[in-house]
Amino acid sequence: MYKHLLIATDGSELADKGVAHGLGLAKGLGAAVTFVTVSEQFPIFAWGGAMAGYAAGDGLAAYEEEARKYGKEVLDKCKASAEGLGVSAKVVHIEDRRPAEAILELSQTERCDLIVMASHGRRGLGRLLLGSQTAEVVSYSEIPVLVVR
Template structure:
């Protein structure tokens, strides 16, 4: 059925359920997995103020370093979880993109035939609404999306 599953994660608890569900699916189907996590661009509002160029440059560097460190932690855990259940997996960290755009681009570039993701991420405001990034992926993709709650 599915041969290559893209599992999107932001490291949140709910995304962890998506990772577990995606790995279970991959194991059952003998599919390979690509894990993706996305770091959004540095907030544009942080560039305001009199000394903004100097201060924001330091903040940008800190932001990027923190994002890379966090992504490494998230993806290392995903890879370890995949290895533990015998699923062949690779990991990707996409920087400076909106999550939905990066997920869609990655699914296409990696020739994935299904996307597994949580119903909402760290910024989700409630369990009754579909997160904006998830809704965007669902509405713009041409491949199936498994949304995990």
């Protein structure tokens, strides 16, 4: 049925449920997995103030370094979980992108046939204000999306 799953994670406790569910599915199907985590761009609001060029430059460098470090930690944990189950896994960290766009693009590039990701299931004003990367992926994906709560 499914041969290559894309499992998206941000390293949160909720995302860990999506990772576990996706890995269980991959093991049962004998499918390969690509894990992805996405680091968004440096916040634009950090660029204000009289010393913006200097302060933001330092802040940008620190942000990028921390994002890479965190992404590696998240993906190393995912890879170890996959290896523990005997699931073939690849890891990808995408920087400076909106998560939904990066996930959709990677799913095509890697020729995945299912995207697995978690969602808080927010509704109404909370969803409007906070946005929903999962909802955007579900709306624009050309392949099935499994949403784990």
